[in-house]
Amino acid sequence: MNSRVGQYLDDHPFVALSLLVFIAVSAIPVAFFLIFVISTTIVACMGVVVLEGVVISVGGIALLCVLCGLGVLSLAVSGVLSICYIALSTLINYWHTPK
Numbered sequence: 001m002n003s004r005v006g007q008y009l010d011d012h013p014f015v016a017l018s019l020l021v022f023i024a025v026s027a028i029p030v031a032f033f034l035i036f037v038i039s040t041t042i043v044a045c046m047g048v049v050v051l052e053g054v055v056i057s058v059g060g061i062a063l064l065c066v067l068c069g070l071g072v073l074s075l076a077v078s079g080v081l082s083i084c085y086i087a088l089s090t091l092i093n094y095w096h097t098p099k
Contacts, residue, residue: 009016 009019
């Protein structure tokens with residue numbers, strides 16, 4: 001108790017007791033507030049993780065659907081182009097055959 005505050009509290013025991021009681025009583029609300037803050041932070045982080053997982057899952061399913069649709073479309077276009085090529089080449093060969 002070499003500081004000025006320590007010497008003041010040595011000289012005024014009622015103020016020291018009041019300060020000690022205030023610190024002891026205010027520890028409970030401060031502890032509840034800190035528990036609330038920590039639990040809210042943990043729940044928010046878990047919520048963000050869950051939300052991010054849902055968004056990534058939905059995005060992955062949408063991407064899979066789009067890629068499957070593009071695969072079917074490319075097969076259909078490839079089939080149509082192959083049929084057109086075969087038909088045209090057959091017609092050209094038929095028209096230009098020597099008689």
